[in-house]
Amino acid sequence: MLxxxxxxxxxxxxxxxxxxxxxxxxxxxxxGVNAFVPTVNTREDDKAYIVEVDLPGIDKKDIKVNIDPExxxxxxxxxxxxxxxxxKEDYYKIESSYGKFMRTFSLPENVDADKIDAKNxxxxxxxxxxxxxxxxxxxxxIPVK
Numbered sequence: 539m540l541x542x543x544x545x546x547x548x549x550x551x552x553x554x555x556x557x558x559x560x561x562x563x564x565x566x567x568x569x570g571v572n573a574f575v576p577t578v579n580t581r582e583d584d585k586a587y588i589v590e591v592d593l594p595g596i597d598k599k600d601i602k603v604n605i606d607p608e609x610x611x612x613x614x615x616x617x618x619x620x621x622x623x624x625x626k627e628d629y630y631k632i633e634s635s636y637g638k639f640m641r642t643f644s645l646p647e648n649v650d651a652d653k654i655d656a657k658n659x660x661x662x663x664x665x666x667x668x669x670x671x672x673x674x675x676x677x678x679x680i681p682v683k
Contacts, residue, residue, distance in 0.1 A: 574618050574637030587667040589643065594661035595620055601663060607651045614663070615640040 577592040591614055593601065601616040620635040650670040657664050 574635075574639045576639055576641070578641060580643075584669075586669055587646075587649070589614075589665040589667070591641070591663040591665075592661065593618075593658065593663050596658075596661070598658040601658060603654075603656045603663075603665060605645075605651050605654060610645040610647065610649070611642055612645055612665070612667070613640065613642045614665070 579590040581588045581590075589612070593616070596616060596618050600619065601614070604613045604615075605611070606613070615638070617638045618636060620633075622631075622633040624631040645667065648670045650668045653668045655666045
């Protein structure tokens with residue numbers, strides 16, 4: 539008999555992908571170990587779309603942000619490397635946590651890809667995606683002959 543492990547959060551992750559426009563959210567790596575999936579918050583104001591990614595303890599050199607203007611996608615990837623080692627006279631403790639991650643999001647058509655800005659401060663990666671200025675087209679009346 540084939541046993542399948544129940545994942546109570548699978549439907550929630552699927553809903554997140556559909557609501558937030560995420561194209562790809564890796565859940566398990568090749569060995570079947572749960573992958574690191576950072577928390578993402580998105581918001582929009584009059585001038586830009588803002589993406590905030592929680593990446594505590596991750597150095598900015600281990601983070602890559604790519605935009606594909608042809609497919610209109612934003613990809614955030616990187617690797618978490620954490621090692622905490624304690625040596626005392628009567629014990630030795632080591633904790634380590636490693637994991638690669640990648641999140642990909644679909645972008646709307648009105649994005650100015652040349653002015654995207656990314657900052658990593660206090661463990662939060664903030665990506666500002668400015669909206670392109672689209673000329674408002676006037677309604678033109680067509681005379682009926």
